Amino acid sequence: MSVGVNTETVAAAGPGRHRRPGDKGTGRARGVLRRPGTWLSLAWITVVVLGSLFASVLAPHDPLDQDLRSIYQGPSGTYWLGTDSLGRDVLSRLMHGGALSLLGSGEAVLVALLIGIPFGLLAGYRGGWADAVISRIAEALMALPVIIILLAVVAVYGRGFAVSMGALGVIFSAAIIRLVRATTAAVRSELYVDAARVSGLRAPRIVVRHVLPNVIAPVLIQSSLTLGTALLIQSGLGFLGLGPQPPAPNWGAGIAEAATAINQDAWLMVPTGGVLVLTVLAFNFLGDALRDAAPAGRGAAATGRFFGHRALPADSDAAEPADDGVLLRVRGLVVSFPEDGGGDQPVVDGVGFDVRPGETVGLVGESGCGKTVTALSVLGLVPGAGHVAEGRILFDGADLARMPEKRLAAYRGKRIGYIAQEPMTALDPCFTIGSQLVEPLRRHRGLDRARARARAVELLGLVGIPRPEQICRAYPHQLSGGMAQRAAIALALTGEPDLLIADEPTTALDVTVQAEILDLLRSLQAELGMAMILVTHDLGVVADICDRAVVMYAGQVVEEGTVDQIFTAALHPYTRALLRSTPEREATAGPLPAIEGTVPLPRDWPAGCRFAARCAYATEACSAAPVPMLVRDPAPGGPRAARCIRADSWKAVDHERAAGAV
Amino acid sequence: MLRTVLRRLLVVVPMLWGIATLAFCLVNLIPGSPARTILGDGATAEQVAALDRKMGYDRPLADQYWTWLSHVLRGDFGTSLLTSRPTTADVGARLPITLSVVAGAVLLTVVVGVAVGVLSAIGGRRLDRAGQSVLSFFMAVPSFWLGVLLVFLLSIRLGWLPATGYVPFAHSPGRWLASIALPCLSVAAVGIATVARQTRGAMLDVLTKDYIRTLRAAGVSNRSLIFRHALRNASIPIVTSVGFQFIGLLGSTVIVEQVFALNGLGALTLSAVNGKDFPVVLTVVLFTTTIVLAANLLVDVANAWLNPKARRA
Ligand code: SF4
Secondary structure, three states, X not given: OOXXXXXHHHHOOOOOOOOOOOOOOHXXXXXXXXXXXXXXXXXXXXXXXXXXXXXXXXXXXXXXXXXXXXXOOOOOOOOOOOEOOOOOEHHXXXXXXXXXXXXXXXXXXXXXXXXXXXXXXXXXXXXXXXXXXXXXXXXXXXXXXXXXXXXHHHHHHOOOOHHHHHHHXXXXXXXXXXXHHHHHHHHHHHHHHOHHHOOOXXXXXXXXXXXXXXXXXXXXXXXXXXXXXXXXXXXXXXXOOOOOOOOOOOHHHXXXXXXXXXXXXXXXXXXXXXXXXXXXXXXXXHHHHHHHXXXXXXXXXXXXXXXXXXXXXXXXXXOOOOOOOOOEEEEEEEEEEEOOOOOEEEEEEEEEEEEOOOOEEEEEOOOOOOHHHHHHHHOOOXXXXXXXXXXXXXXXXXXXXXXXXXXXXXXXXXXXXXXXOOHHHHOOOOOOHHHHHHHHHHHHHOOOHXXXXXXXXXXXXXXXXXXXXXXXXXXXXXXXXXXXXXXXXXXXXXXXXOEEEEEOOOXXXXXXXXXXXXXXXXXHHHHHOOEEEEEEOOHHHHHHHOOEEXXXXXXXEEEEEEXXXXXXXXXXXXXXXXXXXXXXXXXXXXXXXXXXXXXXXXXXOOOOOOOHHHOOOOOHHHHHOOOOOEEEEOOOOOOXXXXXXXXXXXXXXXXXXXXXXX | OHHXXXXXHHHHHHHHHHHHXXXXXXHHOOOOOHHHHHHOOOOOHHHHHHXXXXXXXXXXXXXXXXXXXXXXXOOOOOEOOOOOXXXXXXXXHHHHHHHHHHXXXXXXXXXXHHHHHHHHHHOOHHHHHHHHHHHHHHXXXXXXXXXXXXXXXXXXXXXXXXXXXXXXXXXXXXXXXXXXXXXHHHHHHHHHHHHHHHHHHHHHXXXXXXXXXXXXXXXXXXXXXHHXXXXXXXXXXXXXXXXXXXXXXXXXXXXXXXXXXXXXXXXXXXXXXXXXXXXXXXXXXXXXXXXXXXXXXXXXXXXXXHOHHHHHO
16 A cells, blocks of 8 residues: 655656646647546445445445345345445445545545645745745655554544544645656746746736746645545545444445454455555556646657667578678668657668768758668667668678567677767766776776776877876766766777767867867777768868768759868759858857758658759759759769759759859 | 764754654543543542553653653653563564565565566567556555455465464474465555556666667677666666655555465554554554665665765765
């Protein structure tokens, strides 16, 4: 029996994100309503409530009517749930006892709400000493041994549920106070932000108009859960014989009677306990359903497959020859995510490119173009329920897309390293830098602990961390962003990989630190001779350290070439637009022209050129049919290609326009 | 670490004092005289007056309060009206039984709850669905009902375990374990289900974190990711939820003792409640509150120790 006041589950739904107009939550609410459990729970509660409140009318028998000739009878037409040790009708006793149980639990919840909501609002809205005092008292209430206190209350005020359930309500108010306080404080701080909405409004009106509506949902959820808990506690008291005087029925006492008679008639345990279990279950279920339906709810936790990638079925197609010096060859890669309404939606759509040993390839595009998913699919780490649906990922001749997770895992870290965008969250906060490096070092290099430790210090020195021994013993939160990124790079280097995939490695860093990290990556590459895929939205970074660039737009590669070619002679209007919005490294005067419009979502991808809606040179032909990748120069060092039917003519349009303007 | 303990103690001690005062008021502010409540309606006015004088109920309340508080601070919690022994002796005799069950239940809650939660989080969709339903069911099952069913099935029908009674650990560790096994199980069921749910949620949450991906990309094995990294990071919410369960486990134990005829704190309190033995009731309230506060303190310290950010601060 749960007697503790469980707030932590509800609190997640409370503060932080409060309801605003236009929140989408209705879809989820509908989903909850469609669950059969929601209806079953509601139906059961209705039946129990009606049956209990109108027991005097509806009950088939008098709950006190004894019939000593028919004791311990099983269920029958006359006695639907059988009879007890005195031949009384079990169903009628449950119905009559139910009124008492439900009213008692209702009383506890009502008291909790009457105390909890005003004090919670006061504490959350006022803050300061009012908050300090109220929170302390709530904390003390939550530390009370509930059952013992209730026993003490019964000792003083006598048996029966009226006083003890009121006392229970006082104790439970602590949970409501905490919940309301947290929600109110969150709403209030948001209201301060858009002060315009509240200017001129007095505090009580603000509370009623803006705060209360947000408090209702979490309080409702908590109330449902609290009702169940109160019911269990009350039955516990009844079980101990502390309910009303004996012949009058209550659910807890019914279980106690059934328990003493268990050797004569074990069946009695079923209806007496069952009605309690089902009712509590229904309240809990409703609480959970409400939480899932609430727009502020945490949402269904992702239950994506954790155990790695879903390998494509092996096929016998002869893979393209891999002995042409290519380290990584991606061909026709399609990565899909399951859609809400069923079916798969590709977000990466037929991507292909090559990476040669020692070469740095930039994967460029705005966010939402599929570059990160492309990069992660090489590692078999597509997030959530996404998966490679088609294509080949040939690494050193082996197709990673068709490799079972176990074998692919051996490539991670050892052959292919990975650096994430956000250094502060890329390292496990609970372990020291050293121990996070030691683990893969031992695995990849088979070193013993001491050697791995020494190598970890060496690596930290290699990535330019001063006093590496000390940093080895530090936790991630003790490092600056730049230092953390260096440590993350060291982690990626533990297996001395042939290919390093860096996903926006400098985006989250200060400008000065960005340059340092890029310098580091460049020098590491020169020193270790590894290939690198650099995922970035910043062509400046590409110009800095890449040999070749692969420009992506809306899930496709739209241009490929050497960095020189891309910068001096872009073939695709999108590349050109990206270049325009890229600052010169040295002087950045005035705001940069952002590319107008946004990348279309995968489900809105047009059939023709996907850039057409934003392209200044679009013609009807552009949208007529899918635009293929047009290869200019199949150079052995990497092709020159673009996905634009006007690749040769759009520049002329520019000249014409310029001329026209003069 | 030491500073965390000291800082928490600064909060806990006044809290304990506040609760003690509250409990004192609860018992001594009864409408009418406590002696009348104790003796019942059948007693004569002289009898009531005599008891009032004996217990000091006739003195001003503030006076009574100070006497009581100064005695309590010296370890004198008063004398039982039923047994005429110091209440601390009575409570002390029963405490080991209750604490045995509570400790066993906490252990079960942590070990089984965390194991089930982790399995549920990583065991695939179908196992997770089934697990969730079973857990919801056990969250709604009253411990005393479960206890009766367990006794009936495992003791009476199958005869595997003793149905009732307590054997002190010092007499026979094996029989001690057998005597508390079923009570522990019935008390722990809700805790296990709740902690398993929390563990599942925390694990699923942690497994989506960036660092899990980077470590995985660095070649750290799945086993280490789950049991070393994810579980370690999930441990803070898990410990907190175990702390939340403690009060419930203690309360359930007090009730479940009746099912197994264990002569613990529950039996003592129940007889004190029925016999209006206020000194004993007050002592039990103070002892159990102290235990709960100590458990909370332990949770705080554990969390501070588990969280590197708090540890160094
Ligand atoms: S194909 Fe047409 S719309 Fe697409 S980029 Fe080229 S010119 Fe623009």
